[in-house]
Amino acid sequence: MKSDVVVIGGGAIGSSVAYHLKSDPAFGGTITVVERDPAYTRASSALSASSIRQQFSTPLNIHLSRFGIEFLRRARELLGVDLGLREPGYLFLASPAGEAVLRANHAVQKAEGCAVDLLDPAALKARFPWIAEEGLALASHGTANEGWFDGSSLMQGFRNTARALGATYVADEVVSFDAAGVDLKEGGRLEARAVVLAAGPWSGELAGRSGIALPVEPRRRSVFVFDVREAPGVTPLTIDPSGTWFRPEGRFYLAGTTPAEGNDLAGAPLEVQHQEWDDMVWPALAARVPAFEAAKVVNSWAGYYEYNTFDQNGIVGRHPRIESLIFATGFSGHGIQQSPAVGRAVAELIVHGEYRTLDLNTFGYDRLELGRPIRELNVV
Known part of the structure; x- marks a missing residue:
């Protein structure tokens, strides 16, 4: 053939x-x-x-x-398909240790004409009142051409x-x-x-x-679907300095994180790592967004990154x-x-x-x- x-x-x-x-x-x-x-x-x-x-x-x-x-x-x-595209942007948060990298990335993005705002903690709080700004030095918010589908x-x-x-x-x-x-x-x-x-x-x-x-090798990542009692407000896809990320998904939210060192093995079984929620994801969510303190997982799945080492x-x-x-x-x-x-x-x-x-x-x-x-x- x-x-x-x-x-x-x-x-x-x-x-x-x-x-x-x-x-x-x-x-x-x-x-x-x-x-x-x-x-x-x-x-x-x-x-x-x-x-x-x-x-x-x-x-x-x-x-x-x-x-x-x-x-x-x-x-x-x-x-011929409806992708349900939403464009609320990405929000990268940086601790003092990550501030220099965030500023360097911002310079590259602005040179390429990206719509990206740097926000100090006060400006961040003014734009997103639901966020706890403790431990943050800087944030970068993409105001156009970013979202999910x-x-x-x-x-x-x-x-x-x-x-x-x-x-x-x-x-x-x-x-x-x-x-x-x-x-x-x-x-x-x-x-x-x-x-x-x-x-x-x-x-x-x-x-x-x-x-x-x-x-190139398979690296497992777990995604958690969670519900909250009261939505905090308009939420971009947010990446905490801890590596935990979250975003809305309909009436729920998605979240995940980078696995802990030693738990990111190539070809690990495609099984949800529920301990990541307990030990890494939920503590970061609760500390960053008070409205997420009562978050409840309602679903989860695992998928592979095609990771270029x-x-x-x-x-x-x-x-x-x-x-x-x-x-x-x-x-x-x-x-x-x-x-x-x-x-x-x-x-x-x-x-x-x-x-x-x-x-x-x-x-x-x-x-x-x-x-x-x-x-x-x-x-x-």
């Missing part, structure tokens, strides 16, 4: 690649997307908290998400539209790949002119089995010595928001031989071999 392009992974990134390829009038080839979990029960796209922000420390991440927010606003027109609907919109345009989806698992195609678990081989590795958290393992070093940024573009192999992985928690731009960029690379909308060469694979990380300081 042959296909012009084989995409390994049918989540948001892989399906965005398929959609953008099939949407390009200059592409007349065939596309096969191989997805081992067609119900998406473990897919990071379906289990994401699905938020989008401009507040990054790396200019290219800002550009990727700027493209993304415009795409999300047009999702009904482009994909239905990530599962975005993924399905990409998938369904790509299929309607002629992409083929195969329910199988790729066990290895090379420059000329992929080998399937159920037997058989798909030959291809181009192979796109978009297998999310499992990209590193699959690459390793294929003889390619790729520092090298520098926590996406790995996108051709392998330097295997031209037919293209990477689209390692986004470390911000893949869902960057899926529109990455899918478009990879499609351009395949069809036109170069990036045309956004130049993603900064995130190329060669930086791994050269030992030149592009550090993202704002990883949530």
Whole structure:
């Protein structure tokens, strides 16, 4: 069996690649997307908290998400789906120890034209009266182009539209790949002119089995849904200096945190770490928002980050010595928001031989071999 392009992974990134390829009038080839979990029960796209922000420390991440927010606003027109996009912004809080980094990030964001306000504790309290400002030195509030949406609907919109345009989806698992195609678990081989590795958290393992070093691994994150007796008021997605984050979700709220040292192992079972709520999340919420002292967990889930251990940024573009192999992985928690731009960029690379909308060469694979990380300081 042959296909012009084989995409390994049918989540948001892989399906965005398929959609953008099939949407390009200059592409007349065939596309096969191989997805081992067609119900998406473990897919990071379906289990994401699905938020989008401009507040990054790396200019290219800002550009990727700027493209993304415009795409999300047009999702009904482009994909026929309602993503329920909300744009109350992000609110990063800094202790005195984190103030310098927040100011440095702010300078990068303002240079890129982001709508971001720095707030001292008094200004923060005036804007968000529900917050306890103790222990804070500074805050950064994104006032436009930031918020959250239905990530599962975005993924399905990409998938369904790509299929309607002629992409083929195969329910199988790729066990290895090379420059000329992929080998399937159920037997058989798909030959291809181009192979796109978009297998999310499992990209590193699959690459390793294929003889390619790729520092991408699954890192578990727990998300808690909680209720409160009285809502505090308009609430952006807020990141406490402790690493705990929270945001509204309908009449409820979502929250999570970065796991404690020693509890962030690669490939840990996809099980909710309820102790994180008791030991880390709830204490931070109660201290920062008095209205959350009586928070009650009503649901929870766990999902995997496709964590790039090298520098926590996406790995996108051709392998330097295997031209037919293209990477689209390692986004470390911000893949869902960057899926529109990455899918478009990879499609351009395949069809036109170069990036045309956004130049993603900064995130190329060669930086791994050269030992030149592009550090993202704002990883949530």
